[in-house]
Amino acid sequence: MSRRVTASLSGKAAIVGIAETDYLRGTEQSILQMVAGASMAAIKDAGLVPRDVDAIIPPPGYVAWDEIAAHVGMADVRYTACPQMGGASPTAGLVTAAAAIATGLAEVVLLTIGWNGYSALRPRPDARPNNRRFTAAFFDVVKNYYAPYGLRSPPFWYSLYLQRYARHYGVPAEAAGAVALACRRHAQLNAKALMRDRPLTMQEYLASPMIAEPLRKLDCCVETDCAAAVVMTSIERARDLPHVPVTLLGGAEGHPNRPDELVNRKDILDLGLDLAAPRAFAMAGVKPHDMDFLQVYDCFTYVVLLELEALGFAQRGGAGDFVKDGNIELGGRFPLNTHGGMMSQGHCWGMNHIVEATRQLRHAAGPAQVAGCKLGLVTGYGDLGDGSIAILGRDG
């Protein structure tokens, strides 16, 4: 029964509009202003007007669906939902949107996210107080069990399992470095990338200061102020709109047991994506090696290695062989994060990965274009280990 329901989602909905703000370190714009701006731009990119949008999937924090509706101007919102899984939320949202579209609950869905990931950490002395927060259940676990040991932010939580990954499987720093270098190289082709004009060598990567072993500074993504949005609709309506539809062929979410606490999982390296990836490939009826590109959530380089293993490109601990010799760079077999990713374009909770995947499948990715691509995937990754995946295809 459940298999038939999920199979029925494949090919039913498509991404028809995309937009992203600039990726900035410091902005005068508020989060709401950036989110509203990206939303309006995505609706226009779809060849639609705000009144055409009848469903909103807002970010899991900072901004709510009703203020988006009010500021952008949706007149009749008949469906809202909000996946609560941090950086896995945008990609999981694509499946939620497709389900709403396929069942007739909604026809045109706006998905958006944005934040001031740079400016919030550096408030001006004259900044006015506001209630724009992101919160999650695992914050309680952090407060009671991790923060008392100085483990107060993601690199330190992640080191608790990435150190086991690096040591138990003997994953060399150069494997993580290959991910950092691929993202940085691709960012040189992207006018909007924060790390454009800042090329990186393996020597520079290895010399970058250690933060929490095995994580160096250059294993971490960049703090960013930004927003992005996408619009989805039915495949039938999508074919009447300006751009080539980018169809959701498969998608799924998965969560480690237990989702809110890291160290008491059966294996500390259990990922939500281990569970989600096979479900999504089954729904799409394709295999990992059918992909023309990979947009993989890159909060940390080592997490990308773990995700590549969860996707089926290597056994646990073996992704180092997959990422070497340019295999994940443009020109290689599986170009990864062709926009620069969160490592080198900017951190937009992976919505920028969905935007880039859509650009690729429209064949509108400029100098980063993967020639003739027809099929690609996007992953999402949320603290502490939520996984989501979407397999997208060029229509026709």
Place this chain on the structure above:
Amino acid sequence: MDTAPQITAPRPDELNLAFYQATVAASQLCVQHCTRCGSWTHPPRYFCPECTSPDFSFDRVSGAATVYSYSISHFSVEPAWKPLLPYAVIVAELAEGPRVIALARGMAPGDVHIGMPVRITTERRSDEFALFWAEKA
């Protein structure tokens, strides 16, 4: 690390408060112990993950553990930790099963390795919080 960090103790609530209160009162690590099936669970949960029973007590564990994973911090923005860098935090797997996070004591960060036997002790920081230490067994 041999110096105790000057941290602000958290103020836990619900089951986490009960867990820390039991541990502080016993001056020894006390972990949630299912009354029905005898399994040990950490952090505490309202229903036993093994048998769904809501009945439990917080009972003393031996303190015997092995290093399952660890973190070595080389950077901190917190005044309590800056002077102690680099320092090791250990994910210790208790003989009873659950894993706890503890601060390494009496060993250089570079000496910590997976599988190393350690002993977990507690240091009272308030009526409702104790810091956990991991020492060479």
